[in-house]
Amino acid sequence: xxxxxxxxxxxxxxxxxxxxxxxxxxxRNQRLILKAAIEVFSKKGFDGTxxxxxxxxxxxxxxxxxxxxxxxxxxxxxxxxxxxxxxxxALTHIRPEADPRTALEGYVRAKLEYTRKNASExxxxxxxxxxxxxxxxxxxxxxxxxxTDKAVAxxxxxxxxxxxxxxxxxxxxxxxxxxxxxxxxxxPLAADALLVKRLTSRHYEDAARTxxxxxxGGILAASA
Amino acid sequence: xxxxxxxxxxxxxxxxxxxxxxxxxxxRNQRLILKAAIEVFSKKGFDGTxxxxxxxxxxxxxxxxxxxxxxxxxxxxxxxxxxxxxxxxALTHIRPEADPRTALEGYVRAKLEYTRKNASExxxxxxxxxxxxxxxxxxxxxxxxxxTDKAVAxxxxxxxxxxxxxxxxxxxxxxxxxxxxxxxxxxPLAADALLVKRLTSRHYEDAARTxxxxxxGGILAASA
DNA sequence: TCATAAGTTGACACCTCGGTCAGGTTTTGA
DNA sequence: TCAAAACCTGACCGAGGTGTCAACTTATGA
Numbered sequence: 001x002x003x004x005x006x007x008x009x010x011x012x013x014x015x016x017x018x019x020x021x022x023x024x025x026x027x028r029n030q031r032l033i034l035k036a037a038i039e040v041f042s043k044k045g046f047d048g049t050x051x052x053x054x055x056x057x058x059x060x061x062x063x064x065x066x067x068x069x070x071x072x073x074x075x076x077x078x079x080x081x082x083x084x085x086x087x088x089x090a091l092t093h094i095r096p097e098a099d100p101r102t103a104l105e106g107y108v109r110a111k112l113e114y115t116r117k118n119a120s121e122x123x124x125x126x127x128x129x130x131x132x133x134x135x136x137x138x139x140x141x142x143x144x145x146x147x148t149d150k151a152v153a154x155x156x157x158x159x160x161x162x163x164x165x166x167x168x169x170x171x172x173x174x175x176x177x178x179x180x181x182x183x184x185x186x187x188p189l190a191a192d193a194l195l196v197k198r199l200t201s202r203h204y205e206d207a208a209r210t211x212x213x214x215x216x217g218g219i220l221a222a223s224a
Numbered sequence: 225x226x227x228x229x230x231x232x233x234x235x236x237x238x239x240x241x242x243x244x245x246x247x248x249x250x251x252r253n254q255r256l257i258l259k260a261a262i263e264v265f266s267k268k269g270f271d272g273t274x275x276x277x278x279x280x281x282x283x284x285x286x287x288x289x290x291x292x293x294x295x296x297x298x299x300x301x302x303x304x305x306x307x308x309x310x311x312x313x314a315l316t317h318i319r320p321e322a323d324p325r326t327a328l329e330g331y332v333r334a335k336l337e338y339t340r341k342n343a344s345e346x347x348x349x350x351x352x353x354x355x356x357x358x359x360x361x362x363x364x365x366x367x368x369x370x371x372t373d374k375a376v377a378x379x380x381x382x383x384x385x386x387x388x389x390x391x392x393x394x395x396x397x398x399x400x401x402x403x404x405x406x407x408x409x410x411x412p413l414a415a416d417a418l419l420v421k422r423l424t425s426r427h428y429e430d431a432a433r434t435x436x437x438x439x440x441g442g443i444l445a446a447s448a
Numbered sequence: 449t450c451a452t453a454a455g456t457t458g459a460c461a462c463c464t465c466g467g468t469c470a471g472g473t474t475t476t477g478a
Numbered sequence: 479t480c481a482a483a484a485c486c487t488g489a490c491c492g493a494g495g496t497g498t499c500a501a502c503t504t505a506t507g508a
Contacts, residue, residue, distance in 0.1 A: 025455065025505085045355065048271030050495060063457050066497065123354050126410070130347050130354070131269065133412040145416050165441070170418050171434035175403045178410075182402035186350070188357040192369050193394050210395035217389070217442030249475085249485070274465060287487050290467065 030068050032058040034082065037075050042124035046076055046131075077135055083125045084140045088147040090114055100158045101220060105212045108176060112204050115184030126185045148173060167219045179211050254292050256282040258306065261299050266348035270300055270355075301359055307349045308364045312371040314338055324382045325444060329436045332400060336428050339408035346408045372397060391443045403435050 036057035040049045051072055055062040069075045093106035115122045128135060148170070155169035183190050183199060191199055260281035264273045275296055279286040293299045317330035339346045352359060372394070379393035407414050407423060415423055 029455090043356075045269050045271055047269060051497085052495080061457055062496095063459095063498085064455080067455070067457095070497095072496070127269075127351060127354050129410045129413050130351050132267070136412075141412075141416055144413075145419075148417050167438060168430055168434045171431055172438065174406055174414060174417055174431070175399075175435060175438065178402040178406035179399045182398055186353045186402075188360075188365075189353050189368075190398060192365055193372050193398055195369075195394075206392055207395055207398070210392045211399060214391060214396065214399065214442035215438050218438035219441065253485090275467085276465075285487050286466090287468085287489095288485080291485070291487090296466065 026068070029058075029060060029064070032060065033065055033068060033075065034079060037079050038082075038120055038124060041076060041079060042120035042127070045127060046072075051075075073135075077137075079124065080128055080135050081137070081140065083121050084136075084143060087125075087144065091147055091151050094151045094154050096154045096157055100155075100163050101216055103154075104176070104216060105208075108180060108211050109208050111176070111180040112183065112208055115180055116199075116201075116204055119184045119187070122181065122184045126181065163221055165219050165221050172215075172219070175215065176211070179207075183207055250292070253282075253284065253288070256284065257289055257292060257299065258303055261303050262306075262344050262348060265300060265303060266344040266351070269351055270296075270359075275299075297359075301361075303348065304352060304359050305361070305364065307345050308360075308367060311349075311368065315371055315375050318375040318378050320378050320381055324379075324387050325440055327378075328400070328440060329432075332404060332435050333432050335400070335404040336407065336432055339404055340423075340425075340428055343408045343411070346405065350405065350409045386445055389443050389445050396439075396443070399439065400435070403431075407431055 033054060036054045037049075040053050040057060044053075049072075051065060052062050054075065055065045058065070065075075069078070090107050090110035093110055094103050098106075133141070151173060152169040155164065155167070155172065158164045159166060159169070183204060187199055190203075191197060194203055196203070257278060260278045261273075264277050264281060267273075268277075273296075275289060276286050278299065279289045282289070289299075293302070314331050314334035317334055318327050322330075357365070375397060376393040379388065379391070379396065382388045383390060383393070407428060411423055414427075415421060418427055420427070
């Protein structure tokens with residue numbers, strides 16, 4: 001709603017250069033706040049999160065949090081915007097000149113890795129989408145679309161070249177995405193299904209193998 | 225937390241029988257409240273939902289809602305418990321004597337159908353899991369486990385009989401589940417990926433075909 | 449050295465929300 | 479017909495949450 005999400009200082013002209021490791025107060029505190037916010041938001045959701053808890057977790061008094069961010073919503077938006085970045089890294093595995101099996105397997109594994117290592121972020125993102133994605137900016141969504149389009153084009157190319165059987169690339173990526181997301185976002189359910197208390201790296205390994213085997217087995221053009 | 229979730233009336237002995245279509249006041253109002261609750265909870269989450277809105281949507285004053293339910297949490301629990309029921313219907317397609325292709329295809333289509341027709345419930349469930357599944361009772365989770373176990377055993381049977389290639393049945397079901405869930409729970413994302421504003425039945429049809437083709441193509445034992 | 453900008457903070461205003469309650473009306477069943 | 483149970487509800491309360499503010503301290507740069 002608000003135009004200026006972050007309260008800007010009166011912009012003293014940045015005349016002198018700075019030592020790299022002398023982190024500016026503003027940068028440090030914003031980082032602290034955002035980091036705490038990711039954790040708390042992902043655990044309790046937007047409405048369930050009191051600013052006081054973000055403040056506590058970041059070691060700052062509440063009023064100081066409001067010195068750096070205009071509102072709770074501004075913090076949330078900043079966090080969401082930050083999530084989008086790391087999002088498409090896995091897709092870099094999908095390169096036209098790569099062979100489909102290696103590329104797709106690389107994607108699946110990278111995606112699972114990301115989901116596993118960044119479970120909080122992943123859940124927060126999922127929860128934002130489930131709630132209707134109202135805090136994702138048009139630009140964020142466009143970016144995700146662009147990245148998807150590019151990957152889809154490459155898969156279509158493989159299909160055209162006879163390297164893959166006919167397949168709807170968009171639905172294919174949805175499958176891969178949802179399957180990989182699942183292990184992080186719905187961990188309790190996944191753990192139940194696998195008869196364990198918590199998922200370990202072994203389960204992620206099994207997941208990768210099953211996904212790759214079944215999906216690739218289904219679309220890889222007669223290589224066997 | 226509370227033992228008695230729902231405020232019970234002083235249990236007048238049910239001595240006379242009733243006309244079937246003369247719905248009792250209590251039953252009707254509880255139904256109204258639960259229905260409204262599903263909608264609102266799924267849109268705003270537990271913390272984001274004010275009881276006043278459930279009241280409004282169900283046409284009852286807030287105090288009346290509290291006449292039927294002890295607390296907000298009680299309403300939420302009741303809703304969640306209700307969700308579990310419809311959950312495993314799709315799995316009835318997985319029967320030992322069925323042939324794998326028909327069975328799995330039936331499952332995928334039924335699951336997509338459910339997700340599509342009951343998007344609110346589906347999202348609410350997903351959001352509950354993402355938040356850590358703290359309101360799912362042990363019994364609910366056990367039930368889901370049991371149902372899963374049964375389906376897994378059947379798939380394992382097919383594998384043993386040589387009807388399917390070697391596959392980790394538990395991960396397989398996770399794949400199918402997550403893929404089918406995705407279209408309902410993450411609709412905005414799915415729509416973006418498919419370059420449309422909203423998903424239609426055609427997209428669900430494409431989804432079913434893609435899932436079935438790729439997954440079954442990957443695990444069906446040399447039938448082609 | 450010193451004026452000014454940036455950063456810090458406890459206290460507080462204000463509002464929303466979960467939940468209660470007293471006292472009413474309607475249903476029920478004998 | 480009538481008493482008791484079930485049902486209904488406006489008004490209210492207290493806890494907890496967002497966001498503000500005025501006064502203070504620290505950093506900056508000429």
